[in-house]
Amino acid sequence: MPETLVDQEEVPLLWSRVNQKVATLVLAHGAGAPMDSTFMEQITEALVSQRIEVVRFEFLYMAERRVSGKKxxxxxQVQLxxxxxxxxxxxxxxTHAPVAIGGKSMGGRMASLIADECNAAALVCLGYPFYAAGRPERPRIEHLASLQTSTLIIQGERDALGNRETVEQYVLSNQIRIEWISTANHDLKPLKSSGLTHSQSIEKSAASIAHFLASAQA
Structure with a gap:
């Protein structure tokens, strides 16, 4: 996949470009892994195969870790x-194309906090952290009740930061659609008993995102 790293004012942008793109999607990484983690590489490759142009970047703390090697x-939040x-x-x-935003876990949550303000074309969250691990009694959903941006959340049914049983009790904006991956965890990895491999889960998620983005821009 063609990729270009563009250094822009201390925030490098990693572009995965495609011909005849369906949409442009900016993806942020999660709290503990960089923009080129295995998950981010896999989902980007799958999205590009669906003709989604993907732009990745790193928050400053992660970029500094890349240089220093220290976690x-x-x-x-204000800096993020x-x-x-x-x-x-x-x-x-x-780009002249509408820009959708989103990301993995924390990256997607941060995107959701500014999606309306920045007039994003759409929002895509992969493994949304509805609550901190072990703290379902303290959900992070207040802003999701009034979100106006068309949103797709891809969520594993057994995600430790937002499982299906808990999340389906929330009252969320009617602009939000959640697609559940059967038996999958926070990285969208399903149990073997599901009959679905991790790669198939990623590919299925990318196909859903491509369809969603095409519909959002129609």
């Missing part, structure tokens, strides 16, 4: 959101 906790806004501006300067 760092995520930056304060500032980076997201900067990235959206940079991507919009480089």
């Amino acid at each position: 760092r906790p995520p930056s304060p 959101l500032d980076t997201w806004k900067q990235v959206i501006d940079l991507v919009r300067q480089s």
Whole structure:
């Protein structure tokens, strides 16, 4: 897959470009893994096969970890959101197409907090962290009740940060659609008993995202 790393004002953008693209999707990584983690590579490859142009980037704390080799906790939320806004501006300067945003876990959650403000074309979350591990009594869903951006959440049924039994009790915006992956965990990896491999789960998710983005822009 053709990829281009563009250094833009301290936020490198990794473009995975396609011909006759269906949509442009900016994807942020999760709290503990970089933009080129195995999961991010797999979902990007699967999305590109669906003619989705993917743009990846790293929050500052992760970029610093790449240089120093030392693990760092995520930056304060205000800094993460500032980076997201900067990235959206940079991507919009480089394409005339509508820009959808989203990401894995924390990256998707941060995108959901600014999707309306930034007038994103759509929002895609992969393994949304509805609550911290072991803390379902403290959901992070207040803003999701009033979200106006067309949203697709791909969620594993046994996700430790938002399982199906718990999440289906929430009252969420009617702009949000959740697609459940049978028996899958936070990385969308299903149990062997499901008959679905991890690769098939990723491919299925990418096909759903491509259909969603095409419909969102129709």
